[in-house]
Amino acid sequence: xxxxxxxxxxxxxxxxxxxxxxxxxxxxGEPAIRPIEGFDPTSxxxxxxxxxxxxxxxxxxxxxxxxxxxxWTWMSLAAATLAAADARYEQPEDxxxxxxxLASGSGGNEFSQHEIQGLxxxxxxxxxAYQSIxxxxxxxxxxISIRDGYKGPSGVVVSEGxxxxxxxxxxxxxxxxxxPAVLVGGTEAGLCPYALLCQxxxxxxxxxxxxxxxxxPFDRRANGHVVGEGxxxxxxxxxxxxRARGAEKxxxxxxxxxxxxxxxxxxxxxPDATQYARAIRLALADARVSPDEVDLVVADGAGTPELDxxxxxxxxxxxxxxxxxxxxxxxxxxxxxxxxxxxALAVATALLAARDGIVPGTAxxxxxxxAPGVDLVRDxxxxxxxxxxxxxxxxxxxxxxxxxxxxxxxxxx
Amino acid sequence: xxxxxxxxxxxxxxxxxxxxxxxxGFWDMITAGRTATRRITFFDASRFRxxxxxxxxxxxxxxxxxxxxxxxxxxxxxxxMVAADEAVADSGLPIGSxxxxxxxPDRVGVTLGSAVGxxxxxxxxxxxxxDAGRHWLVDPRYASRFLAHALVPSCGATELAVRxxxxxxxxxxxxxxxxxxxxxxxxxxxxxxxxxxxVVAGASDAPxxxxxMACFDTIRATTDNNADPEHAxxxxxxxxxxxxxxxxxxxxxxxxxxxxxxxxxEVYCEVTGYASRCNAFHMTGLKPDGTxxxxxxGQALDQGRIDPSEVGYVNAHGSGTKQxxxxxxxxxxxxxxxxADRVAMSSIKSMxxxxxxxxxxxxxxxxxxxxxxxxxxxxxxxxxxxxxCDLDYVPKVAREQKVDxxxxxxxGFGGFQSAIVLAAPSRRTE
Numbered sequence: 001x002x003x004x005x006x007x008x009x010x011x012x013x014x015x016x017x018x019x020x021x022x023x024x025x026x027x028x029g030e031p032a033i034r035p036i037e038g039f040d041p042t043s044x045x046x047x048x049x050x051x052x053x054x055x056x057x058x059x060x061x062x063x064x065x066x067x068x069x070x071x072w073t074w075m076s077l078a079a080a081t082l083a084a085a086d087a088r089y090e091q092p093e094d095x096x097x098x099x100x101x102l103a104s105g106s107g108g109n110e111f112s113q114h115e116i117q118g119l120x121x122x123x124x125x126x127x128x129a130y131q132s133i134x135x136x137x138x139x140x141x142x143x144i145s146i147r148d149g150y151k152g153p154s155g156v157v158v159s160e161g162x163x164x165x166x167x168x169x170x171x172x173x174x175x176x177x178x179x180p181a182v183l184v185g186g187t188e189a190g191l192c193p194y195a196l197l198c199q200x201x202x203x204x205x206x207x208x209x210x211x212x213x214x215x216x217p218f219d220r221r222a223n224g225h226v227v228g229e230g231x232x233x234x235x236x237x238x239x240x241x242x243r244a245r246g247a248e249k250x251x252x253x254x255x256x257x258x259x260x261x262x263x264x265x266x267x268x269x270x271p272d273a274t275q276y277a278r279a280i281r282l283a284l285a286d287a288r289v290s291p292d293e294v295d296l297v298v299a300d301g302a303g304t305p306e307l308d309x310x311x312x313x314x315x316x317x318x319x320x321x322x323x324x325x326x327x328x329x330x331x332x333x334x335x336x337x338x339x340x341x342x343x344a345l346a347v348a349t350a351l352l353a354a355r356d357g358i359v360p361g362t363a364x365x366x367x368x369x370x371a372p373g374v375d376l377v378r379d380x381x382x383x384x385x386x387x388x389x390x391x392x393x394x395x396x397x398x399x400x401x402x403x404x405x406x407x408x409x410x411x412x413x
Numbered sequence: 414x415x416x417x418x419x420x421x422x423x424x425x426x427x428x429x430x431x432x433x434x435x436x437x438g439f440w441d442m443i444t445a446g447r448t449a450t451r452r453i454t455f456f457d458a459s460r461f462r463x464x465x466x467x468x469x470x471x472x473x474x475x476x477x478x479x480x481x482x483x484x485x486x487x488x489x490x491x492x493x494m495v496a497a498d499e500a501v502a503d504s505g506l507p508i509g510s511x512x513x514x515x516x517x518p519d520r521v522g523v524t525l526g527s528a529v530g531x532x533x534x535x536x537x538x539x540x541x542x543x544d545a546g547r548h549w550l551v552d553p554r555y556a557s558r559f560l561a562h563a564l565v566p567s568c569g570a571t572e573l574a575v576r577x578x579x580x581x582x583x584x585x586x587x588x589x590x591x592x593x594x595x596x597x598x599x600x601x602x603x604x605x606x607x608x609x610x611x612v613v614a615g616a617s618d619a620p621x622x623x624x625x626m627a628c629f630d631t632i633r634a635t636t637d638n639n640a641d642p643e644h645a646x647x648x649x650x651x652x653x654x655x656x657x658x659x660x661x662x663x664x665x666x667x668x669x670x671x672x673x674x675x676x677x678x679e680v681y682c683e684v685t686g687y688a689s690r691c692n693a694f695h696m697t698g699l700k701p702d703g704t705x706x707x708x709x710x711g712q713a714l715d716q717g718r719i720d721p722s723e724v725g726y727v728n729a730h731g732s733g734t735k736q737x738x739x740x741x742x743x744x745x746x747x748x749x750x751x752x753a754d755r756v757a758m759s760s761i762k763s764m765x766x767x768x769x770x771x772x773x774x775x776x777x778x779x780x781x782x783x784x785x786x787x788x789x790x791x792x793x794x795x796x797x798x799x800x801x802c803d804l805d806y807v808p809k810v811a812r813e814q815k816v817d818x819x820x821x822x823x824x825g826f827g828g829f830q831s832a833i834v835l836a837a838p839s840r841r842t843e
Contacts, residue, residue, distance in 0.1 A: 120543070121545065122546075124460050124626070133696040136529055152690070155689070158587050160567050263575050
């Protein structure tokens with residue numbers, strides 16, 4: 001049986017607005033990690049981020065909706081529109097036939113900081129009427145459903161950085177139970193002063209001041225990550241329904257998914273990569289794909305020495321017996337880590353790589369760490385990609401893996 | 414039930430609810446018709462419109478949490494941990510132990526609902542780092558080491574997974590006020606789909622903090638009946654004027670039926686269906702016709718091939734706002750048809766308030782206990798009928814009544830409408 005098809009992609013990312021703009025920036029070799037604009041983060045010892053700079057909210061969100069919502073939701077609304085446009089998807093007659101099932105991470109940060117500040121500085125009456133609907137984790141999902149009239153079983157899952165992949169995993173359950181189209185993925189906007197401070201307390205943010213020295217997954221110089229914002233929303237459709245409405249574009253097929261939890265410690269990763277490797281194996285088994293058939297692994301690329309080593313250990317455990325080492329890249333190095341939005345964007349990037357037969361390299365990777373059995377992709381290369389595994393982890397021990405196939409239902413070799 | 418016949422049963426329940434201690438304290442309270450609503454004690458609410466809430470007298474240390482667990486976790490996580498401990502103990506499953514009877518840890522999942530996550534902790538810390546809102550650029554020297562843990566509510570699922578060594582799929586479900594039904598629904602789907610045999614499923618929220626109270630104040634969603642807190646929550650009563658904020662947690666142990674049978678587990682009930690729909694209408698408004706909630710109820714009943722006439726009890730969303738009560742009453746008429754005239758429906762929010770995402774799981778827990786024990790909790794404070802709400806709301810006094818099938822429904826900001834169906838293990842299926 002064929003899995004769900006990806007028929008539309010909407011991207012709002014530091015690299016660009018729209019799936020092609022994002023891809024072109026990567027092909028031009030322009031990482032989007034830059035000095036933070038908008039406020040001075042010097043006191044946190046942090047100076048870089050992957051901000052979405054050319055996002056004109058008025059171009060994407062009606063004024064009435066803009067004032068009710070946080071930046072995170074603006075980006076979700078824009079990405080959902082772009083995904084539907086890319087798929088040429090129009091609301092079908094059956095209002096229950098479309099679901100919105102997104103991942104969320106940190107909610108409406110900037111809106112909320114503003115309202116909490118007002119509350120404590122001036123009193124409860126300063127809190128505006130929209131706080132109750134702007135900051136909670138379901139705000140973007142609810143607003144998309146309302147704006148676009150989608151009444152299917154919608155949901156919101158939170159698993160930090162793994163969320164983008166997990167929303168796809170849950171969307172498959174929704175589709176299995178009869179809803180033919182599901183918007184998945186998510187965006188994140190954690191670059192207001194308080195949200196950035198919260199993230200900084202993890203001790204996992206890079207304090208480097210130069211982009212080429214900051215977020216360096218799989219590099220010997222890895223010293224933490226850079227926070228990014230934005231993400232991607234994708235339209236998944238049941239193949240029969242996509243065919244029936246005459247969908248022209250098929251980016252690929254969601255062939256398999258697996259998720260596990262380290263269940264080791266609230267903060268530290270498990271010292272072995274057993275559960276991470278198990279997530280990958282579950283996804284491959286689900287897709288009926290053998291490790292030899294995988295052309296590319298899009299890695300989580302946490303950017304700390306310990307987490308990077310564990311990820312390569314997990315990949316090595318699954319793919320180590322191949323005749324040729326598996327190519328592994330970390331495109332998050334171009335944008336910073338977008339939390340829930342990041343793994344959704346990784347899916348978009350993986351499908352772009354498959355479409356064009358171009359594997360984007362890992363930005364700024366100069367001194368790759370030892371990785372037996374793994375072909376770390378440093379420079380962008382031309383290579384046929386028909387089966388991709390996308391990996392994501394969430395702080396606390398969430399491990400998720402997704403198998404994508406360029407051509408749906410390709411026979412197993 | 415899934416295509417390959419995997420069925421889901423409830424084998425453990427744990428509750429942290431206002432005005433009571435544990436599952437049995439909660440059950441005694443709600444079947445006695447006692448209310449736990451009172452004037453807010455957590456902070457000085459004198460400048461707020463709504464000054465009442467259903468608070469839990471909760472001390473994580475006294476309930477078995479370590480000093481470090483309390484230190485690093487928001488109240489919502491702490492309450493979830495305590496409820497989960499009780500649920501696991503109740504199930505008799507030695508989850509996470511070395512016992513030969515322990516389930517395969519790779520096959521144990523976690524689904525935890527929460528509408529607002531660690532808001533309370535985030536607000537408290539914000540007060541320090543911003544010096545009570547004086548500075549937009551916050552001062553990192555006043556920040557707790559554990560703010561990253563608080564920023565993203567998935568910390569709650571992590572804490573439960575670590576606690577029980579659960580290596581299966583784990584997630585936090587955050588669909589606003591339906592989170593607690595959805596988390597149990599998603600947990601059931603994990604089992605149906607063969608991705609887990611056991612799921613620690615529930616929800617927790619701790620929203621009695623200034624920012625959460627203030628944001629509902631401004632839209633007048635909460636009651637301003639401050640003079641008489643005990644009777645402030647009046648679902649379906651013509652005099653109701655808003656919900657009473659609550660807090661708490663409930664966790665259920667969901668188990669694949671054969672897995673439970675093999676170990677001779679006591680079963681509260683079976684989860685025979687779960688469905689959710691969106692109204693795509695308004696973030697806070699509800700159309701009075703109840704169409705989408707009725708659709709969710711109908712779908713959830715269909716999944717278990719249950720006829721509306723079999724439904725004996727509906728655990729209502731019953732928040733105590735006029736628009737909800739009418740919307741929901743219409744939805745029950747629409748989904749159950751003529752059977753609505755005979756069905757009993759009650760709202761325990763009349764007693765324990767509305768704990769946002771948590772309440773869905775607390776209500777599913779109450780519904781499971783009602784099915785198991787043949788007693789329906791009442792709607793407290795219900796005295797003056799609203800002519801537009803014409804169902805049997807089980808006024809004030811619990812009712813002894815055996816029910817084979819019960820439905821719990823929820824409705825939330827964002828337009829989410831969810832329904833879950835529980836059936837007695839003794840119900841004849843053919």
